Amino acid sequence: MDERVISAQASADERQTESALRPTTLAEYIGQAQAKAQLGIFIAAAKGRAETLDHVLVQGPPGLGKTTLAYVIAREMNTNIRVTSGPALERPADMASILTGLGAGDVLFIDEIHRLPQAAEEVLYPAMEDKAIDLVIGKGVGARTHRLHLEPMTVIGATTRPGLISAPLRDRFGINLRLDFYPPEELAQVIERSARILNVPLDPQAVPLLATRSRGTPRIANRILRRLRDVAQVEGDGQVTVDLAERGLRLIGIDQGGLDEIDRRYLRVLASKFRGGPAGVETLAAALSEETETVEDVVEPYLMQRGLIERTPRGRQLTPAGRLEAGMEQSTGGLFGP
Ligand SMILES: Nc1ncnc2c1ncn2[C@@H]1O[C@H](COP(=O)(O)OP(=O)(O)O)[C@@H](O)[C@H]1O
Ligand SMILES: [Mg+2]
Structure with missing residues (x-):
């Protein structure tokens, strides 16, 4: 069993079962009462006016149902969905061709939208705002721009890192949904x-x-x-x-508290190498031999929600509950010294 149980990404064989397990309607979608209540109203209102739904940004840690929700929205709006991701849209032309290929009312789902390259993002601005893209024709002094009109459509962006989304992009989403860990x-x-x-x-x-x-x-x-x-x-x-x-x-290495191996290692390292913190996330990630992104996107949100760690201006530190969990409280201080 080498596939990590808490791993952020779905493995290839998992994607198959995942699609079988995905709820397809808002009624089937479990939990996230607030997001569902908002969506229910906005979807009904848009349908009542025979308009497209406003652009939607969905944020939350991996595995909470962002992609599922995008499909649910398309289904509830009775529209087609086109799926892509930030890193896949390398060149502005990729973005332009996807946008011009959309039909009236379609949903464009952009996963990991915080990883959209700047140039592609700039093509998206007028598309979201004015239903248009600006093509540059020719080169040098003879170059001119030509405005191409698009069908009305809905962009749904998903992100694990809302903090990395530029303000102009964020401002273009009329609906902002936050998914939380499920009780x-x-x-x-x-x-x-x-x-x-x-x-x-x-x-x-x-x-x-x-x-x-x-x-x-x-x-x-x-x-x-x-x-x-x-x-x-x-x-x-x-x-x-x-x-x-x-x-x-x-x-499979999941303990009573629902923490898994990397959670426990995080707490242990913060306790033993950094005396409970504060420690910078990069230093911590290096000490754990993990990507900073994994630590920030997957490990920390859950430990924070559980009240075991907190973010301070000087870095991450264990809360009293976290110190207890890491076994620091029983120690006399000498045990975890450098
Ligand atoms: N609200 C929900 N109700 C039931 N199952 C869900 C819900 N949200 C997610 N799931 C299940 O979890 C899996 C992962 O969800 P997904 O939408 O891929 O997460 P994300 O895109 O946020 O990483 C889905 O295949 C689905 O089976
Ligand atoms: Mg997803």
């Missing part, structure tokens, strides 16, 4: 739904166990469910019982 009750619903779809015999008593160990993230909940299904198949009679779930969770 265990909602994850329980996600797990029960997925078990039904995947035909996993799951003991209802085991559900809370899975729900509290999924880092507040549906993608991880589904991943754990599939892993436990494997364990049940090989080591048991196929049933995911409480006992089997406990053994399985130990096997």
Whole structure:
């Protein structure tokens, strides 16, 4: 089992099951009450006026349902969706060709929109604002711009790093949705739904166990469910019982608190190498041999939500709860010294 259970990205074989498990309507989409309430109103209003939906920015850590929500929106608006991502739009011409290829009312979903190159972003501005793109024809002194009109459409941008989105781009989104980590009750619903779809015999008593160990993230909940299904198949009679779930969770390295290996390592390193902090994120990431982006996008948001670490102007530090979790409180100070 080398694929990390909390890994931010969906693996290739996972993408297959993911699409099978994706809710397709707003009613099926579990949790995120605030985002759903807003969307429900804006979608109904746009449809009532026979207009396109305003551009939507969806932000939140990986695996919380941003891509799913984009598909749900297109479905609820009865439109086509065209899917691309920031890094895929290398040249402005790529952006221009996608935009001109959209039909009336279509949704353009741009994943990882914070990684959109500046030049492509500039093509997007007039498209979002004036339904037009400005083509430059010719070169040098003879060059002139020609304005090309586009069909009305909706841009949905998804990002794990809203802070990296430029102000002019952010301003062009009329609807801003923030997805938060799911409480265990909602994850329980996600797990029960997925078990039904995947035909996993799951003991209802085991559900809370899975729900509290999924880092507040549906993608991880589904991943754990599939892993436990494997364990049940090989080591048991196929049933995911409480006992089997406990053994399985130990096997895949998820502890009681729902922290996984990299979470624990983060807390341990912050405790032992930096005396609980503050420490800069780059220094920390280097000490963990992880990408700064992974630490910032995946590890820290959850540890922060759990109240184990906090961001200060001087860097990251353990909260009292985090010090306890890292085992610092029992120590007399000498144990973790440099
Ligand atoms: N609100 C939800 N209700 C049920 N399942 C969800 C929900 N949000 C996400 N999921 C599940 O989690 C998986 C990952 O969601 P995804 O939209 O790909 O996350 P993101 O794009 O934010 O990384 C989906 O395949 C889906 O099965
Ligand atoms: Mg996604």
